[in-house]
Amino acid sequence: MEKKHIRPAASAFLLMVTMSLLSTALSFFVTPVCEELGFGRGSFTLYYSLMTAAGAFSVSFLGRYMNDHGVRMVVLVSALWCGVGFIALSFCRELWMFYIVGALMGLFGTSCVYLCANITVQQSYSSRDASMVMGIVMAGSGIGGMIWSNVVPGVIDAFGWQLAYRALGVSWFALAMLSFLILGKQELSGGVGHASGNLGKTDGKTLFRSRKFFLSVGVMCILTACSCISQQLPSLLAGMGYDGTTVGLMISVMTAAAAVGTVVEGLCCGKFGVAKTMTVVAVFYALGYGMLFFKSMTYVALVGLAFGSGSLGTLMPVVVRHVFGGRDYATVWSTMLTCSSVTSFLATPVWGMVYDVFGNYTPAMITMPILLVISVFLLLTLFREKQA
Numbered sequence: 001m002e003k004k005h006i007r008p009a010a011s012a013f014l015l016m017v018t019m020s021l022l023s024t025a026l027s028f029f030v031t032p033v034c035e036e037l038g039f040g041r042g043s044f045t046l047y048y049s050l051m052t053a054a055g056a057f058s059v060s061f062l063g064r065y066m067n068d069h070g071v072r073m074v075v076l077v078s079a080l081w082c083g084v085g086f087i088a089l090s091f092c093r094e095l096w097m098f099y100i101v102g103a104l105m106g107l108f109g110t111s112c113v114y115l116c117a118n119i120t121v122q123q124s125y126s127s128r129d130a131s132m133v134m135g136i137v138m139a140g141s142g143i144g145g146m147i148w149s150n151v152v153p154g155v156i157d158a159f160g161w162q163l164a165y166r167a168l169g170v171s172w173f174a175l176a177m178l179s180f181l182i183l184g185k186q187e188l189s190g191g192v193g194h195a196s197g198n199l200g201k202t203d204g205k206t207l208f209r210s211r212k213f214f215l216s217v218g219v220m221c222i223l224t225a226c227s228c229i230s231q232q233l234p235s236l237l238a239g240m241g242y243d244g245t246t247v248g249l250m251i252s253v254m255t256a257a258a259a260v261g262t263v264v265e266g267l268c269c270g271k272f273g274v275a276k277t278m279t280v281v282a283v284f285y286a287l288g289y290g291m292l293f294f295k296s297m298t299y300v301a302l303v304g305l306a307f308g309s310g311s312l313g314t315l316m317p318v319v320v321r322h323v324f325g326g327r328d329y330a331t332v333w334s335t336m337l338t339c340s341s342v343t344s345f346l347a348t349p350v351w352g353m354v355y356d357v358f359g360n361y362t363p364a365m366i367t368m369p370i371l372l373v374i375s376v377f378l379l380l381t382l383f384r385e386k387q388a
Contacts (some may be wrong), residue, residue, distance in 0.1 A: 008124035009133050011183035012117040013140040015075070016313075018175040019113045020144030021086075021168050022051075024255060027234050028152045028248075030352075032161045041235065042352035043095060047102035049345040054106025056341030059115050059334050071116040072183055074108065078116075079176030082109040086169030090162040113176070115337060118317055120183070131274075131318045135266015138314040142259025142306070149251035153244050212323055213332070215382040219319070220336050221343040222375040223312045226285065226368050228347040229361070230309065236361045240295055250302055257306035262314045265307070274318045275383045281311045282376045286369035293365065308372075312340075323382065 026048065034044050066074060085105035092098045117137055125133050155164045229236075233254075237247045268277040285308020291301035317333065324332045354364045 005124060007182060007184065008120050009137060011179045012120045012133075012137045014175055014179035014182065015113050015117040015120075016137055016140030017144035017147075018172055018179065019117070020141045020148060020255070021172055021175075022109065022113075023141060023230065024145035024251065025148035025152045025168055027230060027232070027251075028149075028156060029161050029164070030232070031235055031238065032156055036161070037093065039095060040352070040356050041232070042349045042356050044098065045232075045352045046349045047095075047098035049348045050099050051102040051106035051109065052341045052348070053345040054103045055109065055112060056338045056345070058107050058112055059337045059341070062112060062115060062334070066116065066119050071120055072180060074112055075116055075176055075180045075183070078108045078113055079173050079180060081105070081107070082176070083169045083173030085109065086172055087166050090165035090169075114313065115334065118313075118333065122317065122321065130321070131269045132266045134317060135263045135269075135314050138262035138266075138310060139259040141313065142255045142257070142262060142310070145255030145258065146252045149248050149255055153248040157244065212382055212385045215378050215385065216320065216323060216332070217336060217339050218378045219375050219382065220312075220316055220340050222371045222378070223316065224340040224343040225347040226371055227309045227312055228344050229351045229364055229368070232351050232355065232361060232364075235355070236292075237298070239360060240298070242298075250298065253299060254302040254306045257303040258310050261307040262310040265310060265314045269315065269318050274315060274322055275379065278311055278315050278319070278379055279376055281307055281315065282372045282379075284308055285311070286372040289365050289368040319379075319382075 030041055030045060033039065034041055062074060082105050085101055088101045089098065092101060118134070121134050121137055122130055152164060152168075155167055234247050234251060237250055238244070242250065265277060265281060268280075284304045288301045288304025288306075288308060291297040291304065294301075316336075320333050320336065351361070351364050355361055
């Protein structure tokens with residue numbers, strides 16, 4: 001890989017560090033906000049679902065926009081928009097306030113940032129390099145999560161959740177702006193758009209009626225549903241008897257493992273193929289949830305969950321490009337992100353409601369391995385369809 005091609009990877013990496021503010025840092029606000037304001041966890045985390053739903057709406061058309069005009073303007077708008085949005089969350093005192101701010105943030109925050117990182121990689125690198133680069137880029141989410149899981153709980157304990165939200169707003173703005181400056185004027189370098197010359201220009205009617213599209217969506221939605229419980233993970237660990245400092249350390253270990261896991265998954269894709277890699281990762285994912293029933297194996301379980309959760313962002317883009325090719329990549333991927341966002345909208349409050357109804361997360365922990373077995377079956381069927 002030439003040195004001039006490092007810049008897109010560095011920019012995308014920073015975008016994933018930025019994204020970890022949503023995927024990791026926000027999870028630490030569930031308990032303090034709900035306890036102080038008297039919200040149910042399911043009701044409160046609905047604001048995150050609304051944020052995701054708004055993201056589903058925006059990615060449905062932003063994929064095509066970024067295909068024609070690049071990602072820089074979207075990154076710039078996100079830096080300003082979501083920086084202000086985090087600060088606005090600190091002033092919310094009623095559920096409806098959280099819902100409105102969350103929905104507005106989602107328009108240029110949640111799925112948009114990940115989509116920017118993904119399209120930057122896929123348009124800037126060849127198919128051979130993209131899987132490896134994507135693994136490294138996705139490690140940014142794990143590294144960012146490791147940082148936030150060590151910093152955010154302490155900030156909340158020392159200064160309160162309001163100031164912590166404001167600190168996240170400043171962090172989002174700084175990271176997104178740095179990514180914007182590093183990227184500069186994006187140049188295609190043999191990636192998806194360059195290879196196809198017509199990225200995302202199909203009407204999609206035949207494509208979206210195909211069996212392989214529905215199988216891909218099925219795998220994507222299951223992995224999304226499983227990953228949504230991450231918003232409840234600090235509360236789950238606290239319910240197992242761990243104090244706040246220990247929970248922060250555990251989340252840090254998990255996110256560090258996720259950073260390593262995404263790189264390993266990217267390398268394994270190139271060596272063993274995406275089908276075998278995803279199958280093995282799904283097994284580790286399922287075992288992780290099973291081991292959470294044994295307190296002595298909590299750290300091992302978190303490593304398994306870390307490797308599994310990374311497959312959504314690292315391996316699924318490779319699956320889409322492998323199954324559908326470069327010409328239809330943007331069309332398929334932006335649509336699948338919309339489906340993923342809808343799933344997240346539905347699943348996130350459900351896991352919170354599980355706790356509200358049962359007083360624990362045991363039903364969710366039992367459901368996860370079952371869903372992952374189904375996802376492996378759908379994945380293997382998908383690859384048989386592709387070969388047919």
